[in-house]
Amino acid sequence: MDKFTSMDDRNAIEAAMPWADRPVPKTVYEMLTRAKEDHGRRNAVSYQILSGPTDKAETLTWSELHALVTQAANLFRRLGVGENDVVAYLLPNANETVVALLGAMVAGIANPINPLLESEQIASILRETDAKVLVTLKGFPKTDVPQKAAEAVRHAPNVKTVLEVDLNRYLTPPKSWIIPFIRPKVPARHRARVLSFNAEVAKQNKTLDFEDASEDRVAAYFHTGGTTGMPKVAQHKYSGMVYNGWLGSDLLFDEKSVVMCPLPLFHVFACHVILMGMVASGAHMILPTPAGYRGDGVFDNFWKLVERYKATFLITVPTALSALMQRPVNADISSVKTAFSGSSPLPVELYKRFEQSTGIEIIEGYGLTEATCLVSINPIGGEKKIGSIGIPFPYTDIKVLQDAQDGPAICGPDEIGEICLANPGVVSGATYTEPDKNRDLYHEVGNQMYLRTGDLGRIDQDGYIWITGRAKDLIIRGGHNIDPAIIEEALAGHDAIAMAGAIGQPDAHSGEIPAVYIELVAGATITPKEVMDYAGEKITERAALPKHIEILEELPKTAVGKVFKPDLRRLAITRVYDKALDEAGLDARVSEVIEDKKRGLVARLSGGREDEAKIKETLGNFTRPWEWAS
DSSP: OOOOSSHHHHHHHHHHSOGGGSOOOSSHHHHHHHHHHHHTTSEEEEEESSOOTTSOOEEEEHHHHHHHHHHHHHHHHHTTOOTTOEEEEEOOSSHHHHHHHHHHHHHSEEEEOOTTSOHHHHHHHHHHHTOSEEEEEOSOTTOOHHHHHHHHHHTOTTOOEEEEEOGGGGOOTTHHHHHHHHOOOOOOOSSSEEEEHHHHHHTSOSSOSSOOOSSOOEEEEEESOOSSSSOOEEEEEHHHHHHHHHHIIIIIOOTTOEEEOOSOTTSHIIIIIIIHHHHHHTOEEEEESTTGGGSTTHHHHHHHHHHHHTOSEEEEOHHHHHHHTTSOOOSOOTTOOEEEEOSSOOOHHHHHHHHHHHOOEEEEEEEOGGGSSEEEEOOTTSOOOBTBOOEEOTTOEEEEEEOOTTSOEEOOTTOOEEEEEEOTTOOTTOSBSSGGGGTTOEEEETTEEEEEEEEEEEEOTTSOEEEEEETTOOEEETTEEEOHHHHHHHHTTSTTEEEEEEEEEEETTTEEEEEEEEEEOTTOOOOHHHHHHHHHHHOOOGGGSOSEEEEESSOOBOTTSOBOHHHHHHHHHHHHHHHHHHHTTOOOEEEEEEEETTTEEEEEEESOGGGHHHHHHHHTTSSSOEEEOO
């Protein structure tokens, strides 16, 4: 692995040769074939359906995984999937999920779908991508995925074949004996034929029946939402996946790495950063339970699972770190060297608590679906600037830009603008499948197109990137992107509500949770509980349900009558921080919330200076900064 501890290291890697001259594979299948040839007998992926540290697990070697992916790709081709056709999957984590993802990328275009979505949103994605094949679960206790899949296919007639995965094979007696008797029946009210995924894969050749792609091409579609009727669907090419894999193998992992990844295989973090990093490096990926961190007993057994597999690298998110800190470290975790946290900002106090409790170095990274994934990271073993998203990866060019009359202007050090980027993971001009959604998505500087991330931020004198806000106004709840318009449009249908403004309020566990402020129609009356009940009926995405509802006499507005969200965020920061300080028995309170050019919204405190250490600990659980009022 190359040394990557500073901007100098980063620049040296980039200066060694252009990306185009790097001797990397051209396709995912070529990358997987190299893994088989170099690491065939080494472990590739392990999975267990239950979370116990001695429960049954299934491990595939790189040779075994290569054979299964080859057979799956042959199956998809036999089912009529060409290079431009789509294989969708609606699955929890399992070894079959890995096989389906890689096999679909080899045969055509893979389309992972979040199984937590409702059937209406799933059907919308299936129609948008024109999927021919859907891989999903066979009826199984304690999951509604098969039912949602069947209903979605009924509204997506383009799906001609449904391939079912039966999780019962991962169980041991007596549980495996009982499942056939309690298995829920899923009525198929659609016209697609239904087959067994594993049975059909087993019939196929273990050598590829067709020529692997010779040119770079789109090989995956990842939806960026799903909480509205028509989600955005991002296109990913082999080149972007190989770039993410190369970053993993060159800077993060080697063949001796054992990576605990309880993240879902419908998200780019798990699919492109981790799985592609495993394929490129020959490392070992651990998938505990179908639901990962959400699985029964995962947090309680987490450290014992780390000990079982002798994990060296943990993949996590702030909400998971917060939950882990509520459990004792009750196992030998000396094998772990590093934890990679992404998806949302990590609170300073949580960062400190985790490192002090475990002795494990945390590195924060930044990526986005529209760039295939990886963008920047706090360098391993180098200087960490807690709260920043680190320095750009090699071959990633980041600029902070502001709109100007004669085109985008490049911001100087610590000047805030929109974070824009170019790297091998950006499909310039065709980020989304729908051309209309690509309008105004790029800035041109010189002859280079830069993807507009929608994140506001700055680059400091040392080259570290700081996010200060979001131009897109998204609410990020534990890494889950929520469009506030979903909440606002749902509540606008109530006769008593004149206007609603939804924001993300600070939360010590999830980073942000949805809060909504309401202005009523003149003369109307309604209680926050009635608004909450109404929201529960109208908002189908559970993560988008507001956790706080407040009725104001009048919402703050701009000169043109739009809701002025910064003032609502100020109200939320004041309320949440004051409550946290009060519950901690501290006298300090928020006197005002100011807009700082470098840090965004900053809470100013008055009173209680003698308790500064306790205040730092209390407010350090949140990502928004604070300071003393002068």
